[in-house]
Amino acid sequence: MHPKYFDRQALTACWREGLLAQAVLGNPTGGYGRHPQLERFRSSPSPSSAVSVFLGGIADEADARGYSFNRGKILPAEGQVDLIPVTTAQLAYEWGHLRAKLERRSPAVAALWEGTELVAPHPLFTVIEGPIASWERPRG
Numbered sequence: 001m002h003p004k005y006f007d008r009q010a011l012t013a014c015w016r017e018g019l020l021a022q023a024v025l026g027n028p029t030g031g032y033g034r035h036p037q038l039e040r041f042r043s044s045p046s047p048s049s050a051v052s053v054f055l056g057g058i059a060d061e062a063d064a065r066g067y068s069f070n071r072g073k074i075l076p077a078e079g080q081v082d083l084i085p086v087t088t089a090q091l092a093y094e095w096g097h098l099r100a101k102l103e104r105r106s107p108a109v110a111a112l113w114e115g116t117e118l119v120a121p122h123p124l125f126t127v128i129e130g131p132i133a134s135w136e137r138p139r140g
Helices: 008-026 036-042 047-064 088-105 107-112
Strands: 084-087 125-128
Touching (some): 008 047, 036 047
Parallel strands (some): 084 125
């Protein structure tokens, strides 16, 4: 989903995880190289470039909030990066997961988005109808 919905903790975690994904896609060894959420980026014709665009969107939100994420860590994207499809059910699932975290650790941020049912995707993604992603492991 769009990083505007994130609290500080989610924004920084997403940045760290995105940097890890960038490293893994550049050198896919080790356990994290098989992480199911990397399938999002692997579905792109240029996975490394897709992660670069993803990280750019996270850094843009950090800039808007006055945070200082080091854009020098983002590898340059090569060529045009196509939007990656995300299904309506996957986006709703991720929103429910984030909303629960926000209610526990950042009630003021949760209150900002109270009543929001349909959220915007990260700028790298385009929404299509469909179920939760096959790689997702739904929680309780």
